[in-house]
Amino acid sequence: MQSSSKVQLLYERWTVLLNRLSEDPKVAQVMNSRIGQYLSGHPFVALSLMLFSAMAAVPFGLFFTFALVTIIMAAVGFVFFEAFLLFVGGLTLLCVLSGIGVFAVLVAVIINVVYTTTSKLMSCYNTSQTERCLGQQKDGDDETSAETQSPSSSRSQK
Template sequence: MQSSSKVQQLYRRWTVLLNSLQEDPKVAQVMNSRIGQYLSSHPFVALSLTLFSAMAAVPFGLFFTFALVTVVMAAVGFVFFEAFLLFVGGLTLLCVLSGIGVFAVLVAVIINVLYMTSSRLMSCYNPKQTERSLSQEDSDGETSAGTQ
């Protein structure tokens, strides 16, 4: 006896739910359209369409999630790849600039050594030239000291 009363209560709840669903303005608008009238007159097609929609939601949701994750991963991967390329480019620039700096210092040292060596050799082989340049410097220093 209790099972029949529970079934009747369930039936009443189900009927109330269906009535509230049919009274919804959006549902009423769909049911008044040609498609809604066709589905009302062909319940097997309506059931098939409902089952297909319900069963297709899971694969569609999985595919949509896969596509979204793929796009996000591609964007993140692109950002990481760009950061890696910038890092490699910066490191290459640092190495090239360091090499240019070392080369510039080395060339400056070589030029200074050549200048010092050539000036020493000239002073050894041509002492008069160096005496003249020293005497000119002394006379320039005396004249500048006398003008002050």
């Protein structure tokens, strides 16, 4: 007896729930459509459609979740891949610029050494040329001064 009262109570609750659902304006709008009227007239098709929808929800939900996670991972992976490529490109640029800087300093040192050596050599060459010229001028001046001194000294000796 107790089980039949429980079934009857369950039936009453189910009936109240279905009445409340059928009184909902959105459900009433669907039931007034052609599809709703067809499903009301063919309960086996309605049950099959309901079971198919319920059973297809899980695989569809799993596939949709998989697709969403894949898209998110691809976007995140793309961002990380782009960040990695930018890091490698920046590191390459830094290495190339450092190499160019070292090369520029090395070339500047070599040019400075060549310039300093050349200027010292030219200075020494010009100094020796100047000393020769001055030496010849001094010899010429000494002869001239000797000639000018000679007559006076010869006069003073007389």
